[in-house]
Amino acid sequence: MEINKVISEIEFLSKKLPFEVSLMEICGTHTMSIGKNAIRQILPEKVNLISGPGCPVCVTPINEIDQIIELSSLKDVIIFTFGDMLKVPGSKTTLFKKKASGSSIKMCYSPNESLKYAIENPDKKVVFLAIGFETTAPLTATVIQNALKNNVRNFYIYNLHKIVPPAIHFLLDKDKNLNLDAFLCPGHVCAVIGSKPFGFISENFMKPAVISGFAPLDILESILIILKQILAGKPETVIQYTTVVKENGNIFAKNLINDIFDIKPSYWRGIGFIENSGLFLKNKYCYFDAKKVFDIKSINSKEPKYCDCGKILLGEKKPFDCKLFASKCTPENPVGPCMVSSEGTCAAYYKYERFREK
Amino acid sequence: MKNNFNKFKENKILISHGDGGSKTNELIKNLIFNYLGNNILEKMEDSAVLNLDNKRIAFTTDSFVVNPIFFTGGDIGKLSICGTLNDIACSGAKPLFLSLSFIIEEGFETDKLCRILESIKTVLKEVNVPIVTGDTKVVEKNNIDKIFINTSGIGSIPAGIEISPSKIKPKDKIIINGPIAEHGISVLTSREDFGFKGIDSDCAPLNIMVEELLNQGLLIHAIRDATRGGLASVLNEFSEISNYQFKIFEESIPVNKKVFAICEFLGLDPLYIANEGRMIFFVDPKDADSVLTILKNNKYGKNSAIIGEVEQTRSNNVILITQIGTSRILDKFYSEQLPRIC
Numbered sequence: 148m149e150i151n152k153v154i155s156e157i158e159f160l161s162k163k164l165p166f167e168v169s170l171m172e173i174c175g176t177h178t179m180s181i182g183k184n185a186i187r188q189i190l191p192e193k194v195n196l197i198s199g200p201g202c203p204v205c206v207t208p209i210n211e212i213d214q215i216i217e218l219s220s221l222k223d224v225i226i227f228t229f230g231d232m233l234k235v236p237g238s239k240t241t242l243f244k245k246k247a248s249g250s251s252i253k254m255c256y257s258p259n260e261s262l263k264y265a266i267e268n269p270d271k272k273v274v275f276l277a278i279g280f281e282t283t284a285p286l287t288a289t290v291i292q293n294a295l296k297n298n299v300r301n302f303y304i305y306n307l308h309k310i311v312p313p314a315i316h317f318l319l320d321k322d323k324n325l326n327l328d329a330f331l332c333p334g335h336v337c338a339v340i341g342s343k344p345f346g347f348i349s350e351n352f353m354k355p356a357v358i359s360g361f362a363p364l365d366i367l368e369s370i371l372i373i374l375k376q377i378l379a380g381k382p383e384t385v386i387q388y389t390t391v392v393k394e395n396g397n398i399f400a401k402n403l404i405n406d407i408f409d410i411k412p413s414y415w416r417g418i419g420f421i422e423n424s425g426l427f428l429k430n431k432y433c434y435f436d437a438k439k440v441f442d443i444k445s446i447n448s449k450e451p452k453y454c455d456c457g458k459i460l461l462g463e464k465k466p467f468d469c470k471l472f473a474s475k476c477t478p479e480n481p482v483g484p485c486m487v488s489s490e491g492t493c494a495a496y497y498k499y500e501r502f503r504e505k
Numbered sequence: 506m507k508n509n510f511n512k513f514k515e516n517k518i519l520i521s522h523g524d525g526g527s528k529t530n531e532l533i534k535n536l537i538f539n540y541l542g543n544n545i546l547e548k549m550e551d552s553a554v555l556n557l558d559n560k561r562i563a564f565t566t567d568s569f570v571v572n573p574i575f576f577t578g579g580d581i582g583k584l585s586i587c588g589t590l591n592d593i594a595c596s597g598a599k600p601l602f603l604s605l606s607f608i609i610e611e612g613f614e615t616d617k618l619c620r621i622l623e624s625i626k627t628v629l630k631e632v633n634v635p636i637v638t639g640d641t642k643v644v645e646k647n648n649i650d651k652i653f654i655n656t657s658g659i660g661s662i663p664a665g666i667e668i669s670p671s672k673i674k675p676k677d678k679i680i681i682n683g684p685i686a687e688h689g690i691s692v693l694t695s696r697e698d699f700g701f702k703g704i705d706s707d708c709a710p711l712n713i714m715v716e717e718l719l720n721q722g723l724l725i726h727a728i729r730d731a732t733r734g735g736l737a738s739v740l741n742e743f744s745e746i747s748n749y750q751f752k753i754f755e756e757s758i759p760v761n762k763k764v765f766a767i768c769e770f771l772g773l774d775p776l777y778i779a780n781e782g783r784m785i786f787f788v789d790p791k792d793a794d795s796v797l798t799i800l801k802n803n804k805y806g807k808n809s810a811i812i813g814e815v816e817q818t819r820s821n822n823v824i825l826i827t828q829i830g831t832s833r834i835l836d837k838f839y840s841e842q843l844p845r846i847c
Contacts, residue, residue, distance in 0.1 A: 150829055154829075182833070183774075183827070183833070184827045184828070184829055184831060185827055185829075185831035185832060185833040186829075186831065188831040188832070188833075189829070189830075189831055243519060243520075243521070244517070244519065246519075246520070247517040247518065247519045247520070248517060255697075256697055256699065256771060257697075257699075260697070363827075363828065363829045364829075367829075479527055479528070489772060497836075498836050499833050499834070499836070500833070501834075502822075502834055
């Protein structure tokens with residue numbers, strides 16, 4: 148559909164809404180696209196967009212960050228990481244600063260680079276920081292399979308993988324103050340796991356859920372679908388991103404995840420333990436697990452004072468509500484993880500919307 | 506004095522201090538200027554404009570540490586010459602003489618050095634500017650990565666030409682000479698084994714194209730090559746210096762489809778990615794079409810486009826009109842995730 152038509156239809160339907168609605172986008176890439184295209188500007192007043200816990204870097208506990216920083220100091224260890232993790236502040240320092248002090252840390256775009264390095268440098272202990280939701284977990288699974296195939300014994304992962312649907316379940320169970328009316332579900336995650344794992348949103352909680360693409364038209368179309376469902380009083384879980392997402396997802400990628408990982412409870416920064424929300428290496432692969440193999444000194448981690456990232460991740464607060472936002476906490480000197488990650492809610496608000504009226 | 510020095514807070518130099526963004530600015534302003542600042546240096550223009558015997562001379566220097574040294578569409582040699590020629594051209598000067606210095610790692614293959622020299626020779630022949638002085642150092646293996654190059658250059662500024670961001674006026678049209686982000690993406694895809702092919706760096710000597718424009722007496726107020734930090738950084742810098750708000754139309758900014766797709770895939774924003782053959786021109790509205798025509802007839806400007814204009818509003822903001830017609834700030838650039846792109 149043409150973009151102007153979608154916008155005017157949203158406008159038209161919003162007038163019929165008996166109350167203001169709050170839609171949560173779960174995925175950090177949605178958060179960025181909403182900011183980058185200034186989508187809030189064209190939405191009617193009655194339609195609010197709230198960002199959820201959709202940034203894997205942001206939900207990684209600070210003690211894990213500290214442990215990784217410690218790990219980077221160990222002799223012969225070289226850490227491979229996606230760029231976002233470099234600048235996340237630990238209790239005392241960042242990987243980025245450790246790098247300047249001599250720790251071996253390399254930024255990479257794919258875990259394959261780390262495995263290749265491990266094969267070429269057998270005297271080094273290569274650790275890949277395996278972070279992300281269902282989208283990146285198959286990559287980690289593949290690289291472990293390749294390490295097995297090639298009998299690479301100096302390759303490890305520091306595993307931080309988490310899965311999304313249980314976190315949404317948790318939010319909805321807890322949704323006393325939030326009053327979330329509907330969800331824009333993550334298109335990339337669903338490309339792997341399909342739409343079914345999000346079915347509970349409409350079935351158990353009677354709220355619309357639309358699996359959305361990332362272009363502005365995709366997001367607006369998804370919002371339109373949600374408004375139609377709200378007005379009809381018929382919540383469903385539907386796929387807007389039909390070119391990429393299938394109901395059952397990508398069977399091959401799902402099998403890869405199941406072959407390598409077990410699902411267990413996992414701690415989400417700012418949120419706490421969530422049942423069945425973490426991917427953990429199966430016991431038979433424990434020799435790849437950096438947390439088990441290396442003797443990492445434990446640290447007394449401290450969350451930064453006054454940082455509201457936890458509440459922002461839950462959608463309870465907006466970045467503007469945090470007193471550090473855009474004053475003490477900026478992309479140049481981030482305090483909390485939401486300002487660091489390129490998918491973080493505070494980073495998106497700072498970059499695209501900090502001059503907007505609150 | 507001591508308090509001034511404390512403004513620079515880091516006790517170690519980080520990779521971000523060399524990325525051309527806000528951290529580089531901190532290093533220069535809060536540390537280097539404390540020792541070496543003077544009124545010419547502190548203008549922080551691409552070239553220093555000097556008055557020598559009543560003649561205006563543009564003088565500039567640049568170091569090149571790109572990794573890999575050979576990338577699609579160029580190499581460290583071509584880059585080192587084009588970079589300095591373009592910096593001179595941005596002040597409206599005609600480049601006259603260059604210097605060239607090599608720092609080479611012990612064991613570096615002579616064949617590779619020949620390839621680099623050959624490509625330097627090719628650019629110099631095209632623009633007819635000589636290397637008149639140079640230096641060569643070799644350091645022990647592993648003390649640097651293959652080869653680093655420094656070039657400097659001087660050029661003369663013709664009488665009557667005054668090109669500077671302080672000359673920017675409301676209603677000026679903002680023009681770019683081609684699609685953005687190709688240099689950064691070429692280097693990145695040459696460096697990492699992504700399997701993306703076919704993006705050539707835009708690295709090119711633009712001084713003759715600039716001369717052509719200036720020879721026509723067109724009212725060009727400011728020029729800057731959009732290197733590290735990309736188009737967004739140049740626009741923000743110029744908005745800050747001129748203290749006018751700029752309005753940029755996202756749809757008008759030329760981006761190669763393949764480059765756009767790679768950026769989407771890697772989570773990069775082409776507006777912040779380095780170019781080495783793209784310049785931004787601020788042109789009086791009555792001369793904008795003439796400038797565009799001349800650029801389009803030049804081999805380095807075929808896909809030139811008017812991307813926006815200077816507004817009356819006094820502010821340091823660059824406003825981007827998005828593809829869906831909404832508007833937002835086009836923020837300055839904070840930190841480069843792609844070190845050693847030039």
